[in-house]
Amino acid sequence: MNRFRTYAIVVSAVMGLAISVSLLAAPASSDLLTNKQAQELAMTAKTPAEHATLQKHFLALAARYDADAADHTALAAAFRKNVNSGRLYPGDPDYRAKHCDKLAATLKDAAKDAREIGAEHGKVATGHN
Numbered sequence: 001m002n003r004f005r006t007y008a009i010v011v012s013a014v015m016g017l018a019i020s021v022s023l024l025a026a027p028a029s030s031d032l033l034t035n036k037q038a039q040e041l042a043m044t045a046k047t048p049a050e051h052a053t054l055q056k057h058f059l060a061l062a063a064r065y066d067a068d069a070a071d072h073t074a075l076a077a078a079f080r081k082n083v084n085s086g087r088l089y090p091g092d093p094d095y096r097a098k099h100c101d102k103l104a105a106t107l108k109d110a111a112k113d114a115r116e117i118g119a120e121h122g123k124v125a126t127g128h129n
Contacts, residue, residue: 029063031056051125058118065111069104076100 033041038057045051079097123129 062114069107
């Protein structure tokens with residue numbers, strides 16, 4: 001097995017574990033809907049209560065994205081601080097930190113978008129559209 005493939009497998013496993021742990025550690029919000037529920041409700045929402053439900057969902061989703069972004073920002077800082085972590089995380093620590101920075105930026109953008117969508121549903125729910 002070549003070095004890059006081994007590295008890709010290890011990074012995938014570590015990231016999968018990190019995401020699993022962050023999802024288990026983060027308290028599940030009762031306002032979050034499943035993807036299927038959110039899609040169905042977004043397509044059929046007519047009442048203020050339905051739009052309020054969507055607003056809560058998107059704001060809870062934004063909070064989750066913000067928390068995940070903070071986790072990745074902290075992970076990037078840890079990689080930069082401990083550049084000799086190659087035994088546990090093979091490969092270039094700067095590359096790993098940049099990867100986490102990209103994930104954090106993407107998650108921050110997703111949180112911003114979710115808040116905007118939530119705000120739009122909030123306007124409809126309160127009749128301020």
